[in-house]
Amino acid sequence: MHDVDEQVSDKFSDACGVFAICAPGADVARITFFGLYALQHRGQESAGIAVSDGQTAAIHKGMGLVAQVFDEQNLAPLQGHLAIGHTRYSTTGGSFLRNAQPYLIETIHGPLGVAHNGNLTNARTLRRDMLERGVGLTSSSDSEVITQLLAAATPSGVGSPFGRLMPAGTWEDRISAFMQRAEGAYSLTILTRDAVFAVRDPWGLRPLCLGHLPLNGHGTGWVAASESCALATIGAEYVRDVEPGEIVRLDREGMKSTLGRQPEPRAFCIFELVYFARPDSTLDNQTVHQVRQQLGRELAREAPVPGADVVVGVPDSSTPAAIGYAQALGIPFSEGFTKNRYIGRTFIQPDDRLRKAGIALKYNPLPANLRGKRVVMVDDSIVRGNTAGPLVQLLRQGGAAEVHVRVSSPPVQHPCFMGIDMATTEQLIGASKTVSEIREIIGADSLAYLSHDGMMAAIRAGQTPQAGFCSACFTGKYPVRLEEWWANRSSKKLAFEGAL
Structure with missing residues (x-):
């Protein structure tokens, strides 16, 4: 982000912090802001929040720390009961606004937002395949590749992940189809029109956990975050880690778990x-x-x-x-x-x-x-x-x-x-x-x-x-x-x- 830290730091920088929430009746953008604030140590280059009200999606993101990117004025328009958030340090893709996350696009399946922590080790092959098939990319980040893969994905046996662009199956099906092709590290929070998802790679390389949030007499909301410290900050209770290869759906009905890909031998990052x-x-x-x-x-x-x-x-x-x-x-x-x-x-x-x-x-x-x-x-x-x-x-x-x-x-x-x-x-x-x-x-x-x-x-x-x-x-x-x-x-x- 700036030269001062580079001059005085001898440490690695983690890729990102990710966050997701489903909380009907709550100010999810504001809650996400504080969740990201707790994850600030995981990335200081950019921050962003995307929300959905069940009909449309909105986003705000920018360069800098969470408190520099957001204020009362730009949080106010982010209305809905679903949100994902991201705070970034670049590992693939430079420190530019075009690489800031979440990514939010419109697809034939409705709005799709993606926040990613990790690196795909086969990103270059996936990126080349997409470009050869005419899919345009605007950034150098492998997270945009993930977003486009999810937008075009079809369940196994239905057709090419880049070919048929007709609705096919559920979002769980499309996420699972992506997971069959992706290699490497990815902890994802995904926003759709009526749900958010928490997804972890089959090796469990990067962290991702779940919590539930009391809603002042309106039931319980659900939260996913890179670390449990973000749950504690917003008053949520840690429930468990997302398992390697697992897809967790959070919506008005609660939490639902699906196996997206068979787990590999666990390889959680020791650092x-x-x-x-x-x-x-x-x-x-x-x-x-x-x-x-x-x-x-x-x-x-x-x-x-x-x-x-x-x-x-x-x-x-x-x-x-x-x-x-x-x-x-x-x-x-x-x-x-x-x-x-x-x-x-x-x-x-x-x-x-x-x-x-x-x-x-x-x-x-x-x-x-x-x-x-x-x-x-x-x-x-x-x-x-x-x-x-x-x-x-x-x-x-x-x-x-x-x-x-x-x-x-x-x-x-x-x-x-x-x-x-x-x-x-x-x-x-x-x-x-x-x-x-x-x-x-x-x-x-x-x-x-x-x-x-x-x-x-x-x-x-x-x-x-x-x-x-x-x-x-x-x-x-x-x-x-x-x-x-x-x-x-x-x-x-x-x-x-x-x-x-």
């Missing part, structure tokens, strides 16, 4: 638990904050720092792991940095002098907690390596006698193609440098990562036996087959292997 998701969210029956504390405890078992005086976390996502690390070793946990949480909300570009200040735009050390101490700095990941070094230096400037860096995940060595804004292999410091070399680059007194086995042990501690995860960014073993053009984005050969 959702390590970094992406909000700490207060529940994913696969585990509170994210508790999982991250367990990662910190496992890291303490594997890589203690003898004689350490204090443990600090890199705000905010690393704080739970730092707490777990400190608790496991009986070392005090304290704040080492203050964080300017508003620096990422400006569109004003820094001048050259401020740009060179880099990390200091967002973080400042707390000398009273650091002076003369042996400090353990816990981070959840080191991706490109462009912030760990400046953070270490800030701790030294704050008076730390020693700075030991501990990372609550393994070295990131491989790109992601399933819905994460992942650098190429050449940009991943863990792909080309040893741990010793990275330690020298960031200027730490010592550096250690959590092992892959340790990470899996910590995450599986509270999981059900059928849980499975994608950790391809650490191992290079991808649960989904990738088209060759994806492989060309990486200098290392890509492997295909089932999830862990």
